[in-house]
Amino acid sequence: MNWKLRFLLLFVNNVQPIREVDIANIEKERKNKILVSNLGKILFDKKKEVKEIRDFSIEGTKARLYRNSSASGQKVIVYFHGGGFVFYNIESHDYVARRLCSMNDCTVISVDYRLAPEHTFPAAHEDAYKAIEYVAAHAEELGIDAAKIIVAGDSAGGNLAACACHHFKHHPNVKIAAQVLIYPWVDGKISSNSIEQYKEGYLLTKQAMLWFQKTYTPKEEDKLNPEVSPIYHTDFSGLPPAFVLTAEYDPLKDEGKAYADKLTEAGNVVLYKDYKELVHGFFNLPNLSEESIQAYYDIQAFLKKVV
Numbered sequence: 485m486n487w488k489l490r491f492l493l494l495f496v497n498n499v500q501p502i503r504e505v506d507i508a509n510i511e512k513e514r515k516n517k518i519l520v521s522n523l524g525k526i527l528f529d530k531k532k533e534v535k536e537i538r539d540f541s542i543e544g545t546k547a548r549l550y551r552n553s554s555a556s557g558q559k560v561i562v563y564f565h566g567g568g569f570v571f572y573n574i575e576s577h578d579y580v581a582r583r584l585c586s587m588n589d590c591t592v593i594s595v596d597y598r599l600a601p602e603h604t605f606p607a608a609h610e611d612a613y614k615a616i617e618y619v620a621a622h623a624e625e626l627g628i629d630a631a632k633i634i635v636a637g638d639s640a641g642g643n644l645a646a647c648a649c650h651h652f653k654h655h656p657n658v659k660i661a662a663q664v665l666i667y668p669w670v671d672g673k674i675s676s677n678s679i680e681q682y683k684e685g686y687l688l689t690k691q692a693m694l695w696f697q698k699t700y701t702p703k704e705e706d707k708l709n710p711e712v713s714p715i716y717h718t719d720f721s722g723l724p725p726a727f728v729l730t731a732e733y734d735p736l737k738d739e740g741k742a743y744a745d746k747l748t749e750a751g752n753v754v755l756y757k758d759y760k761e762l763v764h765g766f767f768n769l770p771n772l773s774e775e776s777i778q779a780y781y782d783i784q785a786f787l788k789k790v791v
Contacts, residue, residue: 562615590634676739714743732759
């Protein structure tokens, strides 16, 4: 484990741990998380310049478009940020969207879906699907190719991307070309070897995951619903090509690998990679290590191949 990661874990575990938060203080905690996110950008990232950035609304949901070219018919990455369905927004993941746009010569649309506890399941999922439908229906005016829609996201955002692929599998007007699932949260059981092995001290904790789940899916019957825990779908056939990324010291590692295995067993095109000596959240910290920035190059190569 390199010194940068040791420093990060020391800071997070002692200054800004991810923990259960009193709902009355949720807005304060959200602001604190953004401040820490901004510090992470300063220390472990570099702002990529993009030619066009504009905010717009998708039926009341805020979204942000990134373009590096005025060319029409571009591929588009519809991106969903992480944060346990409770924290973060398009600002916290602005550098992520910029880098994806710059490196993949494409349009990126980052979606500011509704958060819990104000909006519980299925609010975030509904916003995600609404955004994808909008992109497909307005492809020409957005300058993108409706046949080249890529869904991507980290953690809870990876859940939204994975769920979207099942949701639109038989849709007559929306065809998803590829999915990029960055340490996705896909199993509501919150019980695996990696969760127990890395449940404390590695940024994301088991306690935080249980609180995120309770906050977004307060109804017991929703916890293992395939619509929010996509690993429990019974049919994995006919899904878009997938790249599933996990981190060595991430509690979510085992379920990410299990999800990739289910996709593979059903005959889908799948790339799986576990990034060594990294923790949950590394995608927002590309300069944390060579492995961390390599994830962006691996996504670049994957999308060139499949879309």
